[in-house]
Amino acid sequence: MLLRMTLAIAIILMPNLLYLKFGTAIPGLNPANLLLVLLIGALALSDRDKAPATTGIMTSPLLLWVATLTIGFAIAIITSPMGFVDDLTHLKNLVFFPLLYFVYRRCGLDLTWTRRLIHLSMAVAVFAGLDAAIDALSFDTSQYSDAQRSAGPFGGVNASNRAGVFYAMFLPLLLATALFNRDRPKLRLAALLGCAILAIGIMATFSRQAYLIAIVISALLLLRRSVLLAAMLALIAIPTAALLPDAVSERIAGTQQYDAVGAVQLDSSTASRFEIWSGAWKMWKDHPLGVGINRFPHYLGDYSSTHESRDAHNAFVLMLAECGLLGVAAMLWLLWRLLKLGLAIREVTLPDDHESRALYVGFMGATLAMALGNVYGTPFFDGLVMGNFWALCGLIEHYVALKADAAPAPAPDTAEASDPRVIGACFPLSARALPGRYASGERFAERHMPGRQHTPS
Incomplete structure (x- = not known):
C-alpha cells in the first residue's frame, strides 16, 4: 500500500511542484528534493520479482540520451566554463525526469493498480487544465493581450506555451478513452468531461501551437474511430467556431499581419523564431560538436544580436546547437522508440479489449502531440511538463508486460x-x-x- 501511495503522490506532485512552498526550517528540503526522496523510496519498496525481466523498449535510447547530455556538459565546462554548479544542476534537471520511466516500469504493481495510475495521470492533467480555465475567468475576452495568458500550475505568462503542450499531450488519451472504451460508460463520460476541460485550458493559454496540435490530433483520432462521426463533428464545429471568444479569434488571426503598404508579414513572435533558428544553424556550423548544454543563450548573441539570451523555440534546433548531430540523433531515436512502445500495446490488444485499444490510440496520439509541441518550443526539457509523460511511458510498458503475461496460452x-x-x-x-x-x-x-x-x- 505504501508503494502505491508513493507512486500516486509523485504523479500528483510533478506538474504542481511550483505550488509547493517550504520554510527554511528544514535545510535542503525543496519540492524537487522531496520528489527525489519519494521516487527513491518507490524503488526501494518495489517488488523486483514482478518487474519485467526483459530490457525496456526505452532503455537503450534513454541511456544514449543521458550519455549525450553528459558529453554536452563536458563540452560546456571545457570550452566555455561559466558556473560549474549551475551547469551540473542543469544537467541533473535534464536527466532526472526521463529516468522516471525506469521507476514506473519496474514498480511491480498488479494490472488493477497500473491501470489506476494511468487514469490518475489523466486526472492530474484535467485538474491542471481546470486551473488554467479558472484563471481565464478574470480575462477580458473581448481582445487579446500578452499579459492575459494562463499557464495553470506551470508558472507565469512565459510558461503558457508549455502549458498548452502539456494539455495537448494528455488530450488524446482522454479522447481515445471516450471514443473507444465502449464497455465502461461512466469512464467514457468522465473522459469526455475531461476533454472539455482540457480544451478550455488550451484556449486559456492562447498558444497557437497548442491549438493546432489539439485540432490535428483530435481529427486523426476521430477519423480512426469513424469517418462519418468525424464529418458530423466537423459540420457542427465549423459554425460553432464563431462562438469562440474574440480574444481567441484575434490570437489566431494575429499570425499574419499587414505593414503600412498592405503587404502580408508574420507577427514578431513567429518571425523571431526563424531568425533564432538561422542563428542556431550558423552556431552549429562553427561548432560541429555543439557548444555544450546550457550555452545556447550565451552564444546566440554572437549570431543574432536582436535575440540574445532567448530560447531556441525548437527542441531539435536546440539539441543541434548544444550537442551536435549526436543530440539530434538521440532525440529522434527516443521518438522512434516511443512509437514502438505504442505499437507494443497493439500487440497485446485482443479483439474485444476496448481498454487496450483506447490506450494504444491515445498513447500514439500523445506521442505525436509531444513531438509536434517541440517543433515550435522546447517543452521536452521542462520537467514539469514532461515528468508525468515519462512516468506514463513506464506505466504503459508495465501494463503491456502484465497483459502479455495474462494472455491465454496458444494451443x-x-x-x-x-x-x-x-x-x-x-x-x-x-x-x-x-x-x-x-x-x-x-x-x-x-x-x-x-x-x-x-x-x-
Missing part, C-alpha cells in the same frame, strides 16, 4: 484440422493404409499432442 497445435499429419495422428489405421500421405502422423502426435494415446503399429 499446442495451430495446424488446420485438414492437415494430413493431424488426420494421421487421430486415425492410426489411416496412416498405415496410406503411408505416403499420413506416415508422419504418429511423429506429429508425439511432438504436438503429447497427451494422446496412440495405437501401436
Whole structure:
C-alpha cells in the first residue's frame, strides 16, 4: 500500500511542484528534493520479482540520451566554463525526469493498480487544465493581450506555451478513452468531461501551437474511430467556431499581419523564431560538436544580436546547437522508440479489449502531440511538463508486460484440422493404409499432442 501511495503522490506532485512552498526550517528540503526522496523510496519498496525481466523498449535510447547530455556538459565546462554548479544542476534537471520511466516500469504493481495510475495521470492533467480555465475567468475576452495568458500550475505568462503542450499531450488519451472504451460508460463520460476541460485550458493559454496540435490530433483520432462521426463533428464545429471568444479569434488571426503598404508579414513572435533558428544553424556550423548544454543563450548573441539570451523555440534546433548531430540523433531515436512502445500495446490488444485499444490510440496520439509541441518550443526539457509523460511511458510498458503475461496460452497445435499429419495422428489405421500421405502422423502426435494415446503399429 505504501508503494502505491508513493507512486500516486509523485504523479500528483510533478506538474504542481511550483505550488509547493517550504520554510527554511528544514535545510535542503525543496519540492524537487522531496520528489527525489519519494521516487527513491518507490524503488526501494518495489517488488523486483514482478518487474519485467526483459530490457525496456526505452532503455537503450534513454541511456544514449543521458550519455549525450553528459558529453554536452563536458563540452560546456571545457570550452566555455561559466558556473560549474549551475551547469551540473542543469544537467541533473535534464536527466532526472526521463529516468522516471525506469521507476514506473519496474514498480511491480498488479494490472488493477497500473491501470489506476494511468487514469490518475489523466486526472492530474484535467485538474491542471481546470486551473488554467479558472484563471481565464478574470480575462477580458473581448481582445487579446500578452499579459492575459494562463499557464495553470506551470508558472507565469512565459510558461503558457508549455502549458498548452502539456494539455495537448494528455488530450488524446482522454479522447481515445471516450471514443473507444465502449464497455465502461461512466469512464467514457468522465473522459469526455475531461476533454472539455482540457480544451478550455488550451484556449486559456492562447498558444497557437497548442491549438493546432489539439485540432490535428483530435481529427486523426476521430477519423480512426469513424469517418462519418468525424464529418458530423466537423459540420457542427465549423459554425460553432464563431462562438469562440474574440480574444481567441484575434490570437489566431494575429499570425499574419499587414505593414503600412498592405503587404502580408508574420507577427514578431513567429518571425523571431526563424531568425533564432538561422542563428542556431550558423552556431552549429562553427561548432560541429555543439557548444555544450546550457550555452545556447550565451552564444546566440554572437549570431543574432536582436535575440540574445532567448530560447531556441525548437527542441531539435536546440539539441543541434548544444550537442551536435549526436543530440539530434538521440532525440529522434527516443521518438522512434516511443512509437514502438505504442505499437507494443497493439500487440497485446485482443479483439474485444476496448481498454487496450483506447490506450494504444491515445498513447500514439500523445506521442505525436509531444513531438509536434517541440517543433515550435522546447517543452521536452521542462520537467514539469514532461515528468508525468515519462512516468506514463513506464506505466504503459508495465501494463503491456502484465497483459502479455495474462494472455491465454496458444494451443499446442495451430495446424488446420485438414492437415494430413493431424488426420494421421487421430486415425492410426489411416496412416498405415496410406503411408505416403499420413506416415508422419504418429511423429506429429508425439511432438504436438503429447497427451494422446496412440495405437501401436
